[in-house]
Amino acid sequence: MGLQRGHRARPLEWLVERGIFLVSLSAILMIFLIFLFVGREALPIFFGRTNSSLVQETIPVDKLDSIPKPKLKEYLGLTDSELAGLDRETLQELMALKIEGAQQAPKDKDADVNTTAWRYLLKPHQWTGYDRAEFIWQPVSQIHKYNIIPLVIGSLKATLVALMFAVPLALGAAIYVSQLAGPRTKEWLKPTIELLAGIPSVVLGFFSLIVLATVMQNLFGYQSRLNAFVAGIALGLAIIPVVFSIAEDALSSVPRSYTQAALALGSSRWQAAWKIVLPAAIPGVFAAVALGFGRGIGETMVVLMASGNASIVSWSVFDSTRTMTATIAAELAETVFGGHHYRMLFMIGTLLFVVTFLSNLAGDLIIHRLKGRLEGKR
Amino acid sequence: MPTASSSVPSQGSDRKDLSRPFRKSSLDVASFVFGGLTGLATLLILAILAIILGNIIWHGWAGFSWRFVTSGTSQGMFDVDQAGVLPMILGTTARVMLMTLFVLPIGVITAVYLTEYASSTSLFTRIIRGAVNNLAGVPSIVFGLFGLGFFINFIGGGIDEFLLPNRPEPVWGKPAIFWASLTLAVMTLPVVIVATEESLKAILPGLREASLALGATKLETIVMIVIPQAMPGILTGGILAVSRAAGEVAPILFTGAAYYMASLPRALTDQFMDLGYHVFILSTQSPDIERTRPILYATVLVLLLLTLALNFVAILIRARMRRKMRVAAH
Amino acid sequence: MTHLRSILILVAASILSSTQAGTITAKGSDTMVILAQKWAEVYMAKNPGTKIQVTGGGSGTGFAALVNQTTDIANASRKIKATEIASCLKAFKKRPTEYKVCLDGLSVYVSSDNPVKELSLPQLEAIFTGKIKNWKDVGGPDAPITVYSRENSSGTYEFFKEHVLQNKDFVASAQTMPGTAAVLQAVAKDKNGIGYGGAAYGAGAKHLAIKKDDGSPAIEPNEESVIKGTYPIWRHLFIYVNPALDKGEMASYLNWIRSEEGQKVVKEVGYYPLPKALRE
Numbered sequence: 010m011g012l013q014r015g016h017r018a019r020p021l022e023w024l025v026e027r028g029i030f031l032v033s034l035s036a037i038l039m040i041f042l043i044f045l046f047v048g049r050e051a052l053p054i055f056f057g058r059t060n061s062s063l064v065q066e067t068i069p070v071d072k073l074d075s076i077p078k079p080k081l082k083e084y085l086g087l088t089d090s091e092l093a094g095l096d097r098e099t100l101q102e103l104m105a106l107k108i109e110g111a112q113q114a115p116k117d118k119d120a121d122v123n124t125t126a127w128r129y130l131l132k133p134h135q136w137t138g139y140d141r142a143e144f145i146w147q148p149v150s151q152i153h154k155y156n157i158i159p160l161v162i163g164s165l166k167a168t169l170v171a172l173m174f175a176v177p178l179a180l181g182a183a184i185y186v187s188q189l190a191g192p193r194t195k196e197w198l199k200p201t202i203e204l205l206a207g208i209p210s211v212v213l214g215f216f217s218l219i220v221l222a223t224v225m226q227n228l229f230g231y232q233s234r235l236n237a238f239v240a241g242i243a244l245g246l247a248i249i250p251v252v253f254s255i256a257e258d259a260l261s262s263v264p265r266s267y268t269q270a271a272l273a274l275g276s277s278r279w280q281a282a283w284k285i286v287l288p289a290a291i292p293g294v295f296a297a298v299a300l301g302f303g304r305g306i307g308e309t310m311v312v313l314m315a316s317g318n319a320s321i322v323s324w325s326v327f328d329s330t331r332t333m334t335a336t337i338a339a340e341l342a343e344t345v346f347g348g349h350h351y352r353m354l355f356m357i358g359t360l361l362f363v364v365t366f367l368s369n370l371a372g373d374l375i376i377h378r379l380k381g382r383l384e385g386k387r
Numbered sequence: 388m389p390t391a392s393s394s395v396p397s398q399g400s401d402r403k404d405l406s407r408p409f410r411k412s413s414l415d416v417a418s419f420v421f422g423g424l425t426g427l428a429t430l431l432i433l434a435i436l437a438i439i440l441g442n443i444i445w446h447g448w449a450g451f452s453w454r455f456v457t458s459g460t461s462q463g464m465f466d467v468d469q470a471g472v473l474p475m476i477l478g479t480t481a482r483v484m485l486m487t488l489f490v491l492p493i494g495v496i497t498a499v500y501l502t503e504y505a506s507s508t509s510l511f512t513r514i515i516r517g518a519v520n521n522l523a524g525v526p527s528i529v530f531g532l533f534g535l536g537f538f539i540n541f542i543g544g545g546i547d548e549f550l551l552p553n554r555p556e557p558v559w560g561k562p563a564i565f566w567a568s569l570t571l572a573v574m575t576l577p578v579v580i581v582a583t584e585e586s587l588k589a590i591l592p593g594l595r596e597a598s599l600a601l602g603a604t605k606l607e608t609i610v611m612i613v614i615p616q617a618m619p620g621i622l623t624g625g626i627l628a629v630s631r632a633a634g635e636v637a638p639i640l641f642t643g644a645a646y647y648m649a650s651l652p653r654a655l656t657d658q659f660m661d662l663g664y665h666v667f668i669l670s671t672q673s674p675d676i677e678r679t680r681p682i683l684y685a686t687v688l689v690l691l692l693l694t695l696a697l698n699f700v701a702i703l704i705r706a707r708m709r710r711k712m713r714v715a716a717h
Numbered sequence: 718m719t720h721l722r723s724i725l726i727l728v729a730a731s732i733l734s735s736t737q738a739g740t741i742t743a744k745g746s747d748t749m750v751i752l753a754q755k756w757a758e759v760y761m762a763k764n765p766g767t768k769i770q771v772t773g774g775g776s777g778t779g780f781a782a783l784v785n786q787t788t789d790i791a792n793a794s795r796k797i798k799a800t801e802i803a804s805c806l807k808a809f810k811k812r813p814t815e816y817k818v819c820l821d822g823l824s825v826y827v828s829s830d831n832p833v834k835e836l837s838l839p840q841l842e843a844i845f846t847g848k849i850k851n852w853k854d855v856g857g858p859d860a861p862i863t864v865y866s867r868e869n870s871s872g873t874y875e876f877f878k879e880h881v882l883q884n885k886d887f888v889a890s891a892q893t894m895p896g897t898a899a900v901l902q903a904v905a906k907d908k909n910g911i912g913y914g915g916a917a918y919g920a921g922a923k924h925l926a927i928k929k930d931d932g933s934p935a936i937e938p939n940e941e942s943v944i945k946g947t948y949p950i951w952r953h954l955f956i957y958v959n960p961a962l963d964k965g966e967m968a969s970y971l972n973w974i975r976s977e978e979g980q981k982v983v984k985e986v987g988y989y990p991l992p993k994a995l996r997e
Contacts, residue, residue: 022606026504033500035493036518036580039573040525046537047529091807099810103803110799115884138846138885147886149869150878159889181428189422198429200702205436207698209634210527211663212687215670216439218899219683223906233863233892234907246439249432279421300524307526309637310667317892318868329892334528334637339895341532341641343777343870345800358532362525369524373517465751557785646773647750649757658772672747672896674987675920 044362051356059125059349061153063114070104073097115151124153125349131158146320146331148340148350155353157360159320163237163330167312168305170241170326171248176298178245179252183297187260188268188282199257206250214314217243222315229327235317237330243311252301259293259376260286262383292379299372303365309334333357440691447688450681456689464647464665465673465682472686474651478564478659479693481652482643483629485568486575491625493572494579495614501580502587503609523577527637534570534642539563558656565655567643574638575628582627586620586708587613623704630697634690636663662690740768741967745779745792746872748915749954752819752986753792756974759982767966776872777801783957784808789967791957794821794872805959814960817953818974820989822916822943823877824924825950826901828908833857835935837928838949841881844911847888852909864891865900865912873897876952877913913950916943917987943989954988 053059068076068084076084082092085103095103114120117137122129133142136152144158186198222239231238263286271281287294317329318339337354344351450467458471497519505512543560551558559565590613598608614621636644645658646668652659666686673679743753750773757769774782779791784804797805797813805813825841827833833856836844843849844862853859866887867874878884894900897914904910905921916924916938926935929949942948956974958967973979980990 019604022604025606029496029500029504032493032496033505033515035497036515036522036576039576040518040521042537043525043529043533043573046541047532050532050536050540085803087807095807095810099806102812103806106799106803106806113799136886143889145886145889147869149875150886151884154886178428178432181425182432185422185425185429189425196706200706201436202429202432203702204695204698205432207630207634207695208439209636209663209690209694211634211636211666212443212691213439215666215683215687216442218670219680220442226906232861232909234903235892246435253432277418279418283421303524307524307529309526309528310663313895314667314670318894319890319892321889329890331893334526337528337532338637338640339868339893340870341535343775345777346781355532355536358529362529365524365526365529366521369521370517372524373520377513557787561787646747647754647771649754649771667895671894671899673898674915674918676898676902677920 044359047355047362048359051352051359054125054349054352054356057126059352060123061125061155061349062123063117063120063152067108067111068104070101070108073101073104117152119152122152124155125353130155132156133158144322146336148353153350155349157333157357159322160331160333160336160357162322162324163316163320164306164332164334166237166324166326166330167240167244167316167332168302170237171244171305172298172301174242174245175248175301176252179249179297179301180256180294182249183253183256183260184282184287187257188286189278202253203250205246206254208246209310210247210308211310211314213243213246214311217311217315231327233317233319233327233329235315235329236327237316238326240312240316240330240332241326243315244305244308247308247311248301248305251304252297255297255300255372255376256290256294259290259297259379262293262380263289264383289383290379292375296372296375296379299368299375303368303372306332306368307334307361307365309338313338333361443684443687443691446680446684447691450683450685451688452685455682455685460647460660464668465675465679467678467682470682472662472665472689474648475660475662475665475686476689476693477651478644479633479662479690482564482568482571482639482659482661483632485564485655486571486632487625487629489569489572490575490579490628491621494576494624494628495583495621497576498580498583498587499609499614502584503605503613519577519580522573523581525574527574527635528640530570530574530638531641533573534566534638535562538566538569539642561656562641562643562658563656564643564652564659567639567659570638570642571632571635574635575632578628578631579621579624582624582705583617583621586617586623589620589708589711590616619704619708623701623708626697626701626704630694630701633697634663634694636661636667639664662686662693666690740770741790741970742770742772742788743790743792743956744772744774744782744788745790746776746794746954747773748794748821748872749773749792752954752983752988753790755982755986756979759978760970760973767970769970775870777870780804780957783813783959786959789958789962790971793955793957794952795875796955797957809959809961811960813957814963816956816958816971816975817991817995818956819954819980819983819991820943821952821954822938822948822989823873823913823950823952824916824918824938825927826904826910826912826914826922827925828904828906828910829921829923830908831857831923833925834923835926835928837931837933838881839930841927842883842885845877845882845887845891846885847890860909863907863910864888865903865907865910866891866893867897867900867914868893868895873914877950880952881913881950915987916989940984940989944992951989 085107119137133144135142136145136154144156145154146156146159147154182202186195190198217239221243222234225239225242226234267285267289268281271285312332313335316332316335318331318335319329320331321328337358340350341354344354455471456476457473458469459474460470464470501512501515539560539562543566546559547554547557594612594616595608598612599605639661643658644661644664648658648660669679669683669686743757750771753771757771761767761769776793776795779788779793780797780801782788783791785808797815802812805811825836833852836855840849840855844855845864849855850862851859852862878887892903894903897918900912900914901918901922904912924938926937927949928935936942936948938948943951956971958971963971975991975996983990
């Protein structure tokens with residue numbers, strides 16, 4: 010019946026087709042919104058608008074009537090409508106509370122420091138009670154210390170271990186499956202390896218926490234049971250299917266004629282694979298590593314459970330480590346909404362988003378070029 | 388455990404060989420080593436997979452029972468003899484179903500646009516594709532932050548402020564199963580788009596041409612010919628999205644998952660208990676980890692059955708589709 | 718089809734259901750969620766007319782919910798902060814009423830293989846801040862100390878930091894565990910480990926006896942020593958309520974919690990009952 014409608018439905022169809030076009034923009038829209046709304050909560054940090062300084066001037070309660078309204082509003086952090094709704098008694102209570110708070114503030118040389126300034130986020134500082142200038146992430150503390158360097162190092166460390174473990178394995182398997190395995194073997198081998206991607210990351214985290222950590226410690230005999238190494242290996246398990254799929258895809262997309270030509274010239278299968286196909290597909294391998302990196306640095310549950318979560322600056326893989334993702338997952342629930350700790354975690358989230366965005370973009374561009382080249386386009 | 392480098396064939400042999408014709412003489416050993424190393428890597432991955440699955444199934448089976456999947460946690464979630472996972476199974480199922488409702492239409496329509504309308508070389512199409520690929524790579528915890536910042540604070544808070552100004556407490560502006568599902572829908576959008584696209588491309592152009600030649604418009608062709616033909620692929624995409632979302636914990640940490648609830652969620656604005664989050668809780672918060680180990684393993688098994696079974700089905704459908712495509716191409 | 722139907726039902730339910738009248742909701746500390754749930758159950762069994770709903774989320778989450786009035790009761794494993802009181806004042810013009818509802822002793826765990834049996838508070842402070850790094854400095858074997866701590870979002874973390882560390886920072890190399898169980902498991906498996914957590918937990922590791930200072934006697938954590946206050950590391954667990962709502966059903970529930978019956982539940986769950994003087 011539909012086929013007979015011919016031209017009549019055109020205006021409506023035109024509308025529907027516009028609709029299809031608009032919906033197809035959703036992916037772009039979402040990327041944009043993610044950046045916008047995660048970034049929005051972090052904006053005050055980026056522009057240095059937050060202040061975590063603990064020393065604030067207080068005004069005695071009995072001065073309530075003598076302070077002008079705007080100043081009172083700012084002092085107590087009230088909006089207009091809130092101020093209008095509060096009676097005198099409550100205002101006095103609030104002022105008394107302000108003084109109580111000030112009395113509880115620590116007598117510390119760093120008490121008046123705004124620890125959310127970039128200087129304290131990136132450079133070491135000698136805090137009270139420390140022997141030397143250090144990178145410290147201690148957000149729940151009398152002086153909120155927000156140095157993000159330990160977290161960045163932690164993320165990089167775990168991800169690098171993961172890549173060193175996962176890339177050779179995944180690449181080897183990709184070469185084997187795409188070049189050497191017979192078609193029947195390939196048929197079950199590929200889906201089986203990809204099954205690894207179907208294991209939820211919380212299960213990988215559970216497995217590394219309960220089983221892998223103990224096995225590894227018995228094997229290597231290091232001090233901390235949960236560390237960057239265990240987390241890295243577990244993370245590697247999450248990365249393997251990513252690297253494998255992309256690398257296998259890249260290797261398979263090298264035209265058959267390349268291999269056939271090499272074989273015809275008398276080379277063996279491995280020579281064809283190693284010297285002809287792999288070099289042709291090498292950008293794809295790089296892309297696989299870039300995307301694997303993105304996946305690794307953004308993985309949360311595995312590192313939250315297996316890394317030990319100590320925010321130390323150390324390059325030893327056998328030390329416990331705290332990653333950016335695990336920090337967000339562990340700390341956000343208890344932060345004061347809109348407070349500086351909350352904003353700091355969103356800032357880390359923005360950082361993560363940008364880093365993974367760039368590594369994905371890189372991987373994407375490389376693959377696009379490679380495919381273009383292999384298919385004979387420019 | 389082999390070290391990381393052992394599975395890559397050493398590059399040392401000789402690069403200059405490339406210019407010369409390949410010689411048969413050095414073949415056997417090199418061939419053997421090369422095949423052996425790559426084969427070993429493959430085997431190792433399979434072994435790891437087998438160990439993980441074997442360990443979970445072996446230990447999980449012991450704590451697994453009909454009672455376990457049909458009872459709740461009213462006696463406390465750490466009670467080995469009484470605690471079950473029914474509320475978590477229901478919570479996880481409900482959130483992925485809700486998610487499917489959002490993600491399938493949007494994903495399929497986007498894929499239709501990309502394959503049927505957009506020119507494959509235009510810059511604009513490339514930007515859409517780039518965005519889709521990028522969306523697939525956004526860390527799951529960032530989706531969680533996004534869900535909190537956008538859905539809960541902005542949209543939910545907005546609804547409360549403008550539509551329900553008389554309610555003193557937030558109704559929509561707080562973590563809820565609805566927001567968790569939406570967050571997951573955004574996360575799994577690329578999965579659906581890519582799978583649908585693949586199946587749309589696999590349809591013989593002749594079918595479209597025949598339909599158009601008979602006088603059908605483009606849209607009619609798409610709705611009546613192309614989409615029905617692509618159904619298995621769309622289904623695969625949906626299943627893959629569901630299986631991916633079912634196991635994700637990070638995006639729902641702040642958007643809806645509850646540590647503990649005495650009753651099932653009854654409204655879209657309620658929080659829910661979740662299987663994956665429950666695995667996290669059981670493995671880190673249990674008062675006596677040795678004693679609660681059986682229910683921990685059993686919970687993991689349930690989660691794994693749910694996600695892997697779905698995954699397996701999707702992989703099977705896809706494999707069949709690819710074979711059909713190959714046949715069609717020749 | 719069933720798929721579609723269940724969703725329709727969910728949608729319909731969301732429109733129909735709102736917060737039911739006559740229900741008491743309690744929200745807050747994850748440490749207390751099991752206890753609060755147990756209280757609710759026992760109380761509901763006795764008073765079938767009352768409905769009590771319990772959720773966790775953390776002490777801070779509980780206070781936030783108290784402020785925006787999504788909960789009637791905020792369970793907290795720490796005292797309310799000045800900023801949180803200020804939010805309450807802005808929201809309902811009163812300071813929230815604080816009830817102490819039970820005691821929790823915090824134990825310091827070491828591995829069962831560790832010969833060290835007792836430590837003093839100053840020694841603990843030095844160990845957890847990283848001043849003492851080797852067991853031999855506190856009478857143990859010559860081995861480095863591995864410190865296990867909790868996530869900084871936990872009330873236990875804040876309490877330990879305040880009362881044992883005198884508000885100093887934990888040593889940076891302290892591994893932070895997401896739960897007491899994880900601390901315990903780590904310490905049980907690490908012969909050089911030391912960690913802290915609820916006294917009621919504890920299979921697999923040894924609970925140290927604690928001295929207030931170097932001169933005082935070492936006290937083991939148990940019900941008697943915690944209730945008497947001779948064991949030095951203990952805390953109250955709290956319930957905070959909006960004073961305007963503290964009447965009728967709510968008031969009788971809160972009274973019941975602090976009665977003999979309510980305190981019996983406390984013991985079953987693994988905390989320590991309030992001393993008589995505090996029950997009012």
